[in-house]
Amino acid sequence: MIKRILLPTDFSANSNNAIHYATQLYKEEECQFFIFHSCYVPGYAKSNLLSLDNVDQTLIAAKAEAEKKMEALKTQPPFNAKNTNHTFEYLIEIGDLTDNLKEIIKSKDIALVLMGTRGETDSKHLILGSNAVVTMEKIRGCPVLAIPGHIKFKVAAEIVFPTSFKTTYKETELAALLEISKLANAAIRVLYIQKDIDFSKLQIENKAVLNQILAPTTFTHHKLYNQNLHNGVRSFVQSRDSGMIAFVNKKHNFFGSIFSNPMVKDLGNNTNVPILALHNLEH
Structure with missing residues (x-):
């Protein structure tokens, strides 16, 4: 059975490190990885995005920037590695991270969320960043594995x-x-x-x-x-x-x-x- 793993990214070094950790941990397993970025723009909710009239240049620019970063990410390891056990799907959604995660976990039948513990906007002095803490507390649909940014994959004793x-x-x-x-x-x-x-x-x-x-x-x-x-x-x-x-x-x-x-x-x-x-x- 193919393992379906969700890998949230904000394109920071910490989230990239978590992606590498996931692909190494499941190196010998057949997995489908979903690389997901939640594009949050203050003042916007999915319920407000039913018509183009509600979409302004701020939202368009934010999504375009996210798509640009996602395309750049695809050219880097491990996405260009030749591991036939792994396939990747890339997702960008507008809105709140927790709400988006819950929807994807349900719709994609996700077995595990694996993410970095500190994102680009979190305090440099706090290893467990706010998004990681909220995800571990609020996501109930599947387990969550949070990886500190400086922890490189190694076999845990x-x-x-x-x-x-x-x-x-x-x-x-x-x-x-x-x-x-x-x-x-x-x-x-x-x-x-x-x-x-x-x-x-x-x-x-x-x-x-x-x-x-x-x-x-x-x-x-x-x-x-x-x-x-x-x-x-x-x-x-x-x-x-x-x-x-x-x-x-x-x-x-x-x-x-x-x-x-x-x-x-x-x-x-x-x-x-x-x-x-x-x-x-x-x-």
Whole structure:
């Protein structure tokens, strides 16, 4: 089955780096990549673009510039590489990035969004840029993998998966984690920041279910004590030189507490590894 992957770009070095990362990670897989640019012009919405009377020179110029940059992008690696496993489709849409992503994910049956963590307009001091954070929080149709701009593709030795064991995971929710673990030949390190002395019955049951789901991979369990969540994850990743962090995005709960400000800035500026946002299907 062909893997359909959406690669948003603002034509920055960071987004180009994410595109290279995607094509290397899936080098041996048959993939259709959708290179997508969301052309946002303040004051315009798709509902207002039903007639040419509503389209002025600002919008025309913005789209023309985006098309020019997209044509230039097509001439660069990896698009001119001879990998018969990969095909590319190029999309430019007017409007809000999140709305456009949701529409494309649905219409193109996208399995994964892979993007840079800091775009052209984001602060140079913030590794997790605003678009990456919003995408990880708002996009529910498929997993989102965010790649820091300075991270070049290399085989990740391990993927850190923090959990409280208070959620019953499903195979479909963790499918992308298992797939990337296999592609990168990376072990999964299940990390529990211990707050309670003993596991509840529910936590014991959920751990057993998680072990069954992760059985096709190499995985180990780890505990940290007396640390808050984001500091514990950060120190664990840094001490082991881990290659990726994966979270299940449970809104207003575990994942939300990590990626709500000011934790976004703290984790993003101190972790410097790709982040895989998975999704709790109950939401």
